[in-house]
Amino acid sequence: MIRKIAVVLALTLGAGACTKDFEEININPTAPSEVPLDYLLAQAQLQISGSAGDPGYKVWRGNFIYSGTIVQQLASVDDYYAGDKYTYNADNSGAYFADSYVNSVKSLADIISQASEDPADVNILSMARILKVLQMHIITDLYGDVPYSEAGKGFISQIYKPKYDPQQAIYMDMLKELDEAGAALNASAYVPTAADFVYKGDVSKWKKAANSLMLRLAMRMQKADPAAAQTWAKKAIDGGLMASNDDTFKFIHTEGSTASRNPNSYNLGIGRGLIKGDNFQWSKTLIDMMKARKDPRISIISQLANGDKTVANQKGLPNGLDKSSGPNGLVTKTGDGNIKNYSRPTDLMYDDDDPNILLTFAETKFLTAEAIERGWATAGTAKDAYEAGQKAAVTQLAAFDATAGVVSAADAQAYVTANPYPVAGTLANKLTQIHSEMFILTASTFNHYEGWSNWRRTGIPALTPTNYPGNLTGGVIPRRLIFPISELAVNEANYKEGVARMGKDDFLTRVWWDK
């Protein structure tokens, strides 16, 4: 009996200590430890665009609620659209920052780390580096000094509290990255095609995009560091820029899952229904300007709530008003308090499968024109570049709709004629023309981040600030967004160092290039 008990006891204890299959049990059977880099590259693009992660989250807050309304491309009588009235909503102000780092920046850091290990992945590596610049420049333009060199490296380098890099250093590194990545692209190595939602594996177009982005960044530094701006602008132009609307950098979206849908469209249409909900409209500043310039795009991008696209009937919404009948009410200031009578984006602009356009051939031409005027480039004339930009800008809306978005060559030429380049004018006259075009260009592609940044550098067009009661800036147009409060909670020392270097964490502090 005792022996039997001893045997059972020994088995019991033995079983307890038997842990040889524990290692295997603790491997997650439903999630892989490695995936093809193409898959990661594909997802990273959707994260930059804003459809993956929390669909439309950062786009709604960063692009529409703040950037678009601040720069008076959009307007809203809804107090939720805080940029319209320079009021502060902590959550919305910090959203673009908070969402990007944990999605796109994280993925890109991972791809760059993995792809660096194998020379065969040089094209994936280079695309990821270019994409990272695209993402990071939007972040730094919106907020100023931000985590950059240590960002996204929580797993790779165990950096849990990234430092805030000075924007100047970020710009210098981004330019270097574009230069190196553009040069490293190699058509004879492996090229991702299905996973490339921009150029379908066309390496030469990526090179042009890298140079065109380099030109954008170079011109952005025009005030802060003109010498470097000149050097990099020349390098970009010499390297080869986008040559037609076919080269425009845009993420292709489709109908289907939320990650596939255009994130701007998701907000305006199927996802949040902001247009049908009358949440925001085109700004009076924009519509008046387009009307004055006889812009053929107006009937493509603008309509009233009842679908009326007649140019004469288009009416932009003034910024800084509310829907009350009080002193700042829409009805008080305009006599027409019916929000349905104001222009808003047309349906064709927010189809699920519209592309998310982030860097255009037209912009490249306008910036080239400016570079030529500043004597930083010699290729061609500023007038030619400007006119090519105008034509490209008005005809590219076909990307939204292959029929209703088309502007004929004749209409495009008429637009050029109506808004001629002031060849004999002052530099200020010329820049006013160039950047008025940039203003309409960025508005008509929902690229409000770029619209706001370009306005901050150039001050064109001249905007009249609003001074809604209780705004945070005292009636001055904001120059940056306020960081998410969470950074104070989880990265206090670095956050404070970054803020101290810039001044204050408020709307009026100017980022480095905004002098």
Next chain:
Amino acid sequence: MVLLLLSVCSMHSYAQEMTVTGKVTEEAGGEVAGVNVVVKGSSRGTTTNDKGEYSISVEKGKILTFSFIGFNSKEVTVGSESIINVSLTPEATALNEVVVTALGIKREKKALGYAVSELKGEELVQARSTNMANTLVGKVAGLNITSTATGPGGSTRITLRGNGSIDNNNQPLIIIDGIPIDNSNLGAAGMWGGGDRGDGISSLNPSEIESMSVLKGATAAALYGSRASNGAILVTTKGGKAGKGIGVEINSNITTDDLLITKFKDFQYEYGMGRNGVKPTTREEAMSSSSFGAKLDGSSVIQYDGVSRPYSAVKDNLTKFYKTGSTFNNSVALTGATENITYRLSLANMNNKGLIPDNTLDRQNYSLNVNGTLSKNLSILANVKYIKEKSHNRPRVSDSPGNANYTLVNMPTTLSVETMKQSMLDDRGYEQVWGDNIYVDNAYFAATQFQQDDNKDRFIVSFEPRYNFTDWLYAKARVGFDKYFYNYTAITPTGTPYQPLGGFDKNVQSFSEVNSELLFGINRKLVGDLNLNMLIAGNLMKQVVKQDYISGSSFNIPFFYDITNINPASRNASYNYIEKRINSVYGSAEFSYKSYAYVTVTGRNDWFSTLAPGKNSLFYPSIAGSFVLSEAIRLPSVISYAKLRGSWAKAGGDTNPYRLSLYYGLSGAHIGSPLAQINGSTVPYAGLQPLRSYTYELGLENRLFNNRLGLDFTYYDRQTKDDIVAASISGTSGFTSVLLNVGQISNRGVELMLNYDLIKNKNFTWDISYNLGYNKSNVVFLGDGLESIQVDNPRSQTAYVFQQVGQPFSLLKATSFVRDDQGRIVYNAQGLPLKGDLKPYGTGISPYTMGFTTNFRYKGVGLSVLFDGRFGGHLYSGTNALATRYGLSKESLVGRETGVVGEGVNEEGEINTVSVPATQYYENLYNFGEPFIYKSDFIKLRQVILDYSIPARVFGRSPFKGVSVSLVGRNLAILMKKTPNIDPESTYGNGNAQGYEFAGVPTTRSIGVNLNLKF
């Protein structure tokens, strides 16, 4: 039928011997199992079986001693009768109280070296709650129960002696009849909203419960190892009892729930809907959530539906919207016995209608308990429970989407919920947008058009054969499992303003935990007065969770809610398989000397599958001693009983599976290319090792004045080392947390229980009792150079819960005002306060908990009143922050006409004179957490029970054996609180971060009647 084995020592035979058999009963009539029957002056003895029967060989003229803990011993001289039936009388005092301890072992309380509190089932039955855990509030010193403001069926947070881990489970292990059950929350609200889908303990049927033992600390629960490092709650359900025929017990209970706070007392009713001091004049303008309009004048003003109504305050929105909830509980139990089998079968049905329209919760509990004696050495206990739970439209809380509660605390003064009811849909059947934030739904649309359905089928089964080798050696096997199948479907309806095409989410989940235990027990006298009680055992635990998720957005055909109607391209499906194992061996040895000195030593080793190979084993020893002074030495007669106890234990724990390395998530495809990204937002740690905790406790039990005054005092000290913490890191690292394995937390505290029998005579008794728990927590270490980590935050993102070195657990921090040297608030040039640092405002967990009970009994009538209170904690109130932001709070009245000139100074140090319009001033104030932090102290009249038992003699020869009726009130009044408008017990989450509320389901006052029939 053959009875129990004769003792080994009695194998010889004597000429004069005879076999005596009989039955031992208690005075009240039931049989008593396990009674020691000993031939006095010899070592010969036996015990009674489950039916109270015994058989023993004895010489004529010898004396048989019958003894059992809790009863007076009885001696009977053996005559010529071969059948001796004995009736035992209970001991007059409760000195020899028996409690259920770890592994279900019943022990005399005086032998224990640690604190155990036992609760009887009866009280839980009368004062029912839809979540049983709520009925434990205020009854046990050191037991902290936090209910959530999530409606019926929501979860509770139970902690004993503070929180030992920052990130891991801090709740005690729940064990039902020896089977650990999963008490995890199946879905909780987070900062983005959601609903609470309940936990494990909430599903139990109080009528089935015989008793609950609360093992407060690791020393009490040492034998359970890692899983009970936060203590354990042992639930013993009722078993069968031998008796005449079949016993029937019927219990019926009806409870109604009403709002405890029927009106927001600190809301303003002077200004109406609108912004900037003006009334709306158009329908568009009337689509506003703000109450910053004009002064109320009763004039006719347009509302969001285009209808004009008087511009006057609506004060009864809460009582109009929240209906009276009701709960019906009915249970039937059959108990009975045959020669070899005792059994109990019970069925219970619970139907609850919630406060919020359309919210229901239904539960059926089926239970069968069978105890059979198969042969003279083999007996089997089998226990089967089936719980079916079904809920419709569990309330959503926290953030606004689909959350009716949010709408109620945010809708303008002049808007009535009646209007929302009338004008809910537009002519397409879509929600009529009523405010300026599309994420805040019409309250009725949120309550009735959003759909959440869940059901859970749960089986808790145990099978426990026991074999007695000798009278001092036995083996017991126990195979038990807890399995449930859970199904959840949520519909975002067509026409939801922020998602017009709707959405669909389905989660099918199965959980299974199987425990297989084999145990050997020895119980024998060593030498003289020294006894040994020893066991050695092993257990294999296997836990598997399988989860299927199916979701999609955009229904092709409006209003038809099925996954097949979702655009195929936008359907998502995923599957998770989560497995975890713990292998264990353990043993315990208890030595007792006479009846006053006891020492228990235990040891357990756990091997965890979730930790790093080579680091996944942990040994926990414990030692506990008890010394009954009053039996060892002669004490003054005023002291009836005095005992000292002390214990020390090591415990530990693991974490969730799959945290050692990085994984990727595949997430569909986009135009032909598959998509993938890093899974999760936590940086993994390959070297995870067990967290450890060391606890000691010292206690004193005293009874004075002829047992009338009882005192029980405990001091404990619990130190956690190597805590596994997912520490918050900057999102700019790409991740939001990192796994660290070095945390240290200290919890020290005292527990005090006092009771006093004020009056005790035959017809009238009056006693009072008081319990107090105080726990001082301190975060000692988090990581090298790591001073604090952020744990959680509510939707406003202005308050945060931190763990910070040198501070108590769950530190509440919030965005503060910038202040000058004199503490004055600093304003910017526009007159708005400057945003300062995140400042600490104290812990969100109340360190003091207390309860006071008084019981009266006159003949068959009893009255029991329970007060409880909590002190020392803090709360951020999102509800009050919203009320200020939207102009609903009284605070927002200041400066309505003139603008707000904030009291303080400008950046130059001069007195601030800049006036800001009220609308913008208060909207901006929402970005600050500081003004909305309150002390969460309260005293509540928690429970009153009035009961009447009809005396047995009334029934005479009728089949009835007992009838009792009770009238029960729960949460009757808040006698003291510091939070305007809300109940301080209104948190929406039961996680480790405690300290904020946000638009939860209002607290209810329940009144019920309970009827109990036995025949």
